Amino acid sequence: MKPIQSTRYTEISTPADFNYEECLVHLGRSSQENLYRIKEDKVIKLLKIDGELVLFQLTSVPGALRIEFPLNAPTPNETKQVVAYIEDWFDLTTDLQGFYEMAETDPILNPVVQQYFGLRVIGVPDLFEALVWAIMGQQINLTFAYTLKKRFVESYGDSVVYEGETYWTFPDPETIVALPFADLRALQLTGRKSEYILGIAAVMATGDLDKKRLLQEPDMESKLLEIRGVGAWSANYVMMKCLHDASAFPLADVGLHNALKAQLDMERKPTLAEITELSANWSGWEAYATFYLWRSLL
DNA sequence: TGCCAGGGATTCT
DNA sequence: AGAATCCATGGC
Known part of the structure; x- marks a missing residue:
């Protein structure tokens, strides 16, 4: 356009x-x-x-x-x-027509698509930011994940003040890779997460990992899984939020589980096997299904 | 206050 | 290959 x-x-x-x-x-x-x-x-x-x-x-x-x-x-x-x-x-x-047509006949997606019609998968265009945010969000509550990101950004990002408010950029890999481990630990990142983030900053600072090249890979997921700290959830999260893969599916996501539990009025969260079965119909649009279900939790 | 949180690596069967 | 276990820390 x-x-x-x-x-x-x-x-x-x-x-x-x-x-x-x-x-x-x-x-x-x-x-x-x-x-x-x-x-x-x-x-x-x-x-x-x-x-x-x-x-x-x-x-x-x-x-x-x-x-x-x-x-x-x-x-x-x-x-x-x-x-x-x-x-x-x-x-x-992205043309969402295929997703909307599929959702019409899907008992889980139909109501959320009607409610939130026109919502897109809001992305994280910067690959370093997407990866770091995925790492930060692993196995901790979202509130604390935001606290960690805020500290990270306000420690190592650039800023300008406009109308009395400060605006921040996400830190560059080049800035982060130069930091001692202890500086990341001091933000209250765990030791593991500090290692993962330094490792990602290193491969991105050298140019060994970059978004343009990753997008040309025939198997983006395998390339992402080679990164220490990136498992199936993080890889699919990044593919969904940064690489525009409509079929990316963070199956292990707790938010997805909670949304399905609520939508299906279940007493417990669905098992992975149940989710696989429920989502069989979503093929090709799993990322949008997930994003609309996340929206239902707000 | 104990369980849980937008998991992943490592170690055990 | 698949299942336990550890990692670590705040939120509610």
Whole structure:
């Protein structure tokens, strides 16, 4: 989709079924989120593009998302990269028709799709961020995971202040790989998680792992599973949130289990075998099924 | 207060 | 290969 550009703003056209409000519900799920800020109907975020900090503000207008740059006029390249980031972040290029058709005949998905129609899989476009966030979220409650991310970002990210609020970028692998183990432990990451994050920072800082190349791999999951600290859940989480794989499926996800328990009005959480059976019909759209079910927990 | 949390590696059968 | 066990720490 070709951005409409004026001197004051840039617009990206959105699919007919795009629902900005539903996306904002997802984005607003934690009060501890510090990688963007939601102000009424605006989303404000800081990115680092070729070493420069670029603050942008997003609003919804009929048929499009409008991007404005409150601090500095962007270069053409910065505009282009922000547009690409937003298309990635808001999942604007996926046609959901196949998912919606499948969901019509699915007793579990039909109600959630009706309720949250137009919700996209809100992504984490930055591969390092997606991997680190997956590691941080392993086996701890989400509230504490956000606390860890907040400390991590505010210790090692870059920031600017706009209208009295501080905006942060996610730290670069190059910054993190240079840290002593003890500095990560001090954030109250476990020893293992500190090791995993340093390992990921190392392969990304050297360029051995990068998103563009990973996307060209015939088997992205196997490549991700080679990374220490990345198991089946994390690999599928990253494929879903960063690599736009509609069939990615974090089967072991506790949130998925709780959502299914609630949707099916069960006394206990479903077993993995039961989930495999329930989801047989979702083939090719497991990531969207999971994301809509997560939404039902908010 | 004890169980649980958007798991994974390691070690045991 | 599949099943236990450890890791570690805060939330509720």
